Amino acid sequence: MNDITQQIRTTARRLLEEKTVDCVIGYRKGTVPMQEEPYFAYSPEEADTLVWTGFCVNNLANFLIKRPGRNAILAQGCVSRNIVGLIKENQVQRENVYILGVHSPGMLDAEKIKAQFPDRVITKVTEDEQEILVQGWGFEERLERKKFKRNNCFTCTHRNAVLYDEFIGEQGPGTGGGNIDKVAAPWEAMDSDSRWAAFEDAFKDCIRCYACRNVCPLCYCDVCFVDENNPQWVGKSQLDADIYTFHILRAFHCAGRCTDCGACESACPVGIKMRTLTGKLEKDIREFYDYQPGLDLETPPPLTLYRPNDPDVAG
Amino acid sequence: MPEKILQKEDAKDLLRVCSREHELFAPVRDGSRIIWSPVAPDDRLEFEFSNTDLSPKGFMFPQTERLMHFKNRPEDPQGMIMEQEAGLSRPRALVNIRPCDAKAFAVLDLVFERDASSTDVYWKDKRENTLLIGLACKHPCPTCFCTSVNCGPHHEEGLDVLLVDLDNRLLVKPLTASGEKLTADLPDAGQADIDQAAEQKQEAEAAITSGVSLDSIASRTVLEEYEHPCFERIFESCINCGTCTYFCPTCHCFDIQDETQEDYGRRIRTWDSCMSWLFTHHTSGHNPRGTKKDRVRQRFMHKFKYMPIKLDGAIGCVGCGRCTSKCPVNIDVRSVVNRMNESISE
Ligand code: SF4
Ligand code: SF4
Ligand code: SF4
Ligand code: SF4
Numbered sequence: 318m319n320d321i322t323q324q325i326r327t328t329a330r331r332l333l334e335e336k337t338v339d340c341v342i343g344y345r346k347g348t349v350p351m352q353e354e355p356y357f358a359y360s361p362e363e364a365d366t367l368v369w370t371g372f373c374v375n376n377l378a379n380f381l382i383k384r385p386g387r388n389a390i391l392a393q394g395c396v397s398r399n400i401v402g403l404i405k406e407n408q409v410q411r412e413n414v415y416i417l418g419v420h421s422p423g424m425l426d427a428e429k430i431k432a433q434f435p436d437r438v439i440t441k442v443t444e445d446e447q448e449i450l451v452q453g454w455g456f457e458e459r460l461e462r463k464k465f466k467r468n469n470c471f472t473c474t475h476r477n478a479v480l481y482d483e484f485i486g487e488q489g490p491g492t493g494g495g496n497i498d499k500v501a502a503p504w505e506a507m508d509s510d511s512r513w514a515a516f517e518d519a520f521k522d523c524i525r526c527y528a529c530r531n532v533c534p535l536c537y538c539d540v541c542f543v544d545e546n547n548p549q550w551v552g553k554s555q556l557d558a559d560i561y562t563f564h565i566l567r568a569f570h571c572a573g574r575c576t577d578c579g580a581c582e583s584a585c586p587v588g589i590k591m592r593t594l595t596g597k598l599e600k601d602i603r604e605f606y607d608y609q610p611g612l613d614l615e616t617p618p619p620l621t622l623y624r625p626n627d628p629d630v631a632g
Numbered sequence: 633m634p635e636k637i638l639q640k641e642d643a644k645d646l647l648r649v650c651s652r653e654h655e656l657f658a659p660v661r662d663g664s665r666i667i668w669s670p671v672a673p674d675d676r677l678e679f680e681f682s683n684t685d686l687s688p689k690g691f692m693f694p695q696t697e698r699l700m701h702f703k704n705r706p707e708d709p710q711g712m713i714m715e716q717e718a719g720l721s722r723p724r725a726l727v728n729i730r731p732c733d734a735k736a737f738a739v740l741d742l743v744f745e746r747d748a749s750s751t752d753v754y755w756k757d758k759r760e761n762t763l764l765i766g767l768a769c770k771h772p773c774p775t776c777f778c779t780s781v782n783c784g785p786h787h788e789e790g791l792d793v794l795l796v797d798l799d800n801r802l803l804v805k806p807l808t809a810s811g812e813k814l815t816a817d818l819p820d821a822g823q824a825d826i827d828q829a830a831e832q833k834q835e836a837e838a839a840i841t842s843g844v845s846l847d848s849i850a851s852r853t854v855l856e857e858y859e860h861p862c863f864e865r866i867f868e869s870c871i872n873c874g875t876c877t878y879f880c881p882t883c884h885c886f887d888i889q890d891e892t893q894e895d896y897g898r899r900i901r902t903w904d905s906c907m908s909w910l911f912t913h914h915t916s917g918h919n920p921r922g923t924k925k926d927r928v929r930q931r932f933m934h935k936f937k938y939m940p941i942k943l944d945g946a947i948g949c950v951g952c953g954r955c956t957s958k959c960p961v962n963i964d965v966r967s968v969v970n971r972m973n974e975s976i977s978e
Contacts, residue, residue, distance in 0.1 A: 347962040354962035355869040432664040528873035553902045554696035584960035
């Protein structure tokens with residue numbers, strides 16, 4: 318068990334014993350390799366099952382929405398920024414959430430690891446700071462950890478929680494080291510025809526299970542535009558137009574709000590890289606408005622207010 | 633029907649015979665995924681795979697299916713009249729389908745072809761015109777638990793032919809008249825081959841170490857099970873997406889809608905999901921499954937309690953493990969069912 322896991326358990330136990338909170342939202346060990354399960358610990362005993370590994374790839378902020386009671390929540394950089402966003406958007410009350418800040422080790426991409434062993438069955442994966450140990454039927458292999466981080470974790474700009482009531486462990490390196498603007502670069506280099514072709518290709522396998530939407534802490538509308546049926550904006554079939562409409566609109570609804578947490582890509586069961594869309598929007602918001610979502614509770618999100626000197630982005 | 637033997641390199645001859653009448657489909661590798669794809673007899677078939685990512689459910693029950701079409705012109709005497717769709721134009725063969733996925737078709741037959749008065753003609757047409765050539769499982773995944781839900785790595789239900797991979801040979805087991813016809817020209821298998829296949833079956837069954845227990849669920853009343861305290865917690869991490877239901881070979885909720893564009897109209901059926909709040913939302917605004925807890929409970933109660941009661945013991949799950957391996961929050965059907973089966977303390 319790693320040190321952070323141990324400290325999370327001790328802290329969670331204390332918060333529950335002292336009744337500071339009703340529940341601690343974290344992760345417990347998953348039942349399959351390379352997947353931990355979001356977990357809600359209500360008692361000190363349950364707190365002892367919490368874990369912190371490179372496979373904690375959901376965004377726990379999602380679970381705070383409409384949740385009753387006072388909850389503690391484990392939050393690395395992106396998750397803390399989404400909590401800030403939810404507070405600013407009046408979805409979460411600051412006094413009802415107790416943020417356990419943590420440094421992100423850089424979460425791992427299970428698909429990248431699986432791709433190393435295409436026709437073999439993986440039964441167990443463990444990691445330390447440098448290496449991942451993959452075990453399966455008739456094989457065992459070590460991989461260099463940093464090569465298997467999720468794409469968004471390579472380009473992360475805030476690995477430490479930005480807002481917290483208590484910090485677990487030490488603050489670590491602030492960034493992932495990669496250049497975040499490169500996510501947007503492919504689109505920017507293309508003319509409109511090849512851009513459309515690349516877009517179609519990127520989303521051709523989508524089965525519209527909506528895991529990317531439901532896993533995201535930005536998507537909390539009571540009725541999502543794709544579920545509206547009077548009028549019905551988006552059809553229910555696998556027609557390209559309906560799939561594209563969903564993705565384009567979903568991405569735009571994330572503008573100025575997305576923290577590039579990568580939960581959407583990790584959730585997608587068919588491996589679609591929808592961050593290519595939100596990544597371009599993230600860059601535009603940063604360049605046009607000098608704004609990164611969720612860094613503080615005060616700065617108003619740029620798309621919620623009008624200023625006479627706003628850039629003329631349509632032009 | 634006697635077992636036959638086929639050299640693996642001659643599989644293409646069998647496929648060639650099959651392709652005279654049938655369009656062929658088989659699991660192929662696409663990057664790190666295994667997908668169903670059209671194949672030609674000479675293509676190299678994939679034998680080393682656990683199972684396809686998406687189940688073959690869509691061959692019988694497509695994600696989007698046109699049921700009827702019409703001319704969208706109310707003033708036209710020929711307008712707004714529903715026209716029938718043509719059936720499958722050419723029979724199909726699904727080669728190397730896994731036993732669990734074939735069993736899933738057999739389970740869904742009980743739903744879609746329950747009795748003559750309510751047969752789903754769209755399902756029936758494709759089912760009757762699809763030959764199923766199965767491939768027994770050598771290396772079940774850690775998420776497979778078919779042996780505890782009336783299925784298994786060499787299960788034969790629903791199949792026309794079962795193939796067992798004996799390295800450079802295939803043991804060929806015809807199971808229906810169509811299967812027998814297809815394999816009629818192959819030589820009979822020797823006892824050694826039959827024994828090797830039987831040994832493999834035992835090994836594969838032994839390799840499946842996880843499972844579900846259903847005895848208490850079966851013995852309780854519906855209401856007792858429905859009120860099982862485990863449901864207070866199971867839903868907590870679920871995000872109510874459609875992943876488990878879309879990947880599941882036996883989930884079969886659907887929606888029907890009319891779509892129009894200018895003069896053209898069509899009535900379509902699309903996959904839907906009990907995990908979606910919209911699925912049960914009434915026009916009145918009332919929703920009988922209004923909370924996430926209700927929806928998660930429904931998925932598991934339907935498969936493991938309601939279906940067995942309605943369908944003479946048939947379970948709405950074949951143990952393929954797809955929902956577990958694809959769920960973004962690790963809701964594991966085995967843990968859920970085993971918790972549902974736990975005793976209820978007062
Ligand atoms: S999670 Fe993937 S398959 Fe599902 S709707 Fe999103 S992009 Fe499509
Ligand atoms: S859109 Fe994706 S990356 Fe952005 S906040 Fe939502 S889940 Fe995270
Ligand atoms: S069980 Fe998992 S896959 Fe199914 S709806 Fe819930 S989160 Fe989605
Ligand atoms: S419920 Fe899960 S394990 Fe059972 S048949 Fe469906 S996808 Fe497979």
